[in-house]
Amino acid sequence: MKLLETTWNHQSELAIFCRTGRYNPIPGVNEKHVSQYRQLVYNVVDDTLQSAFPLTHHLLTPKEWDGLVNDFFSSHPCQSPQIWTMPKELWAWVANKRSPLLKKYPFLDELLWFEWLEIELFMMEDKTTACKPEGNLKKDKLVLNPEHHLKHFTYPVHLKNAKYITPSDKGHYFLMMHREKVTGKVNFTNLSPFLARMLEILSEKPFTFKELIEQTSTEFEVATDQQLEEDVIQFLDNSVRSGLISGFQ
């Protein structure tokens, strides 16, 4: 390391100022103009977080939001060299730090997670899978779109305006998000526990409709009657149309 400790310290002081807004005099610095750096850095971080988390930004009061951004950015060293993935670090920080905001909004970590997952899915690298676009829904093996997230939430962050979520909403919610191949858009499907488990099975490898319904019914200890079969076929048919099922094998 050829850098002297004094130079290092001066660089560190400027960086600390950008992260916290607390300025410790540095020799040679124009004290009037140095504030631009704090503002530029803060604005970039704030803008990035606001556009990543529009629902959370809308939910929190301006004071709560600013407090959150400030606490996060000043106490957490951001690790990602790619700013678009930095919002994930806010979610992890809130979830791990058990932010005091969670007292007022017990679903806050899930709301952030939900918002981040949409970005992650929209941006994720392309995954391809071998399958035929046409096939027989009742006989062929079905291939799940690999560009998906299947998640379990304890609050209905994907169903309700966050302002109206209360502790009494606590329960089990299953959400499937998938990316459409052609448009790249993210689709959301709210699932029953039965369908969620069925899709989880399908995410492991391709299965036929019969295999899927049998395995899931056995696990859930329910009888496979005609109604259930019809409902599942209907769901799978919609899933082919929406691109959640990529095709057939």
Add this chain to the structure above:
Amino acid sequence: MVGIGFRKDFAEEFLNSSVLQPSFIEAAPENWIGVGGYWKKLLMQALEKYPLFVHGLSLSIGSPDPLDFDFLRKIKSFLKETQALVYSEHLSYAKCDNAHLYDLLPIPFTYDAVDHVSERIQQVQDLLQQKIAIEIVSYYTPVAPEMTELEFINAVLKKSGSDLLLDVNNVYVNSFNHHYDPYKFIDGLSVENVSYIHMAGHLKIADDLIIDTHGEAIIDPVYKLFEYTMDKLKKDVPVLLERDFNIPDLADLQQEIRQLAQIKKTALKQKSYETA
């Protein structure tokens, strides 16, 4: 050749019309590495039409922190995958105390920083197995300087052997903010290292301060300085129009591209240099 910064803000409109006609595009690897789906498709479409210059943001070449070799390896693959013609970075730091800051901070103009930065540029060049171009950044305050900005830049170029990405707007902005003559600065610069030029607009936010926003059109004094720079250069180099915010009609951007190309053409006519 005159290129344009490839921005998501206008990528779709750009690719679906023929209004904007750059000779190449420039993109930040940070915005595209690990990205698929919709944006990847647009980037691929763009790459079918235009050669790519890659301009990094977060390598933090002037940081006291260790270089991020994992990220550098990703950049290397990205350069290969996109067949990029150039990789450039900033003469600044964007990470310190193990924390990314997502902005370009000024390196203290000190002797030890010259050694430190130059060594790191060489490490980057060694890993990438190619020369990089290093950009002069706008800065709003000096930090504990032992020499002038010009001396610092020349010393780094000499020691590291890297190319110089000369951002003419940044020279203008810095000359205004730090009260020096931008023409003398260009005169004093090691111009033989210049391999690439950036041009952009800026914003005057106070009587004594200009911020390098890339959100406005290029102003006449910056065109003039560009003209002067082109006359000084003993070679043709690619020029980029940077426009990151406040995006106008693409026709307005094309007009700026045309003006830059015209200035270049005139300057080069006077001398018989090969064209880039």
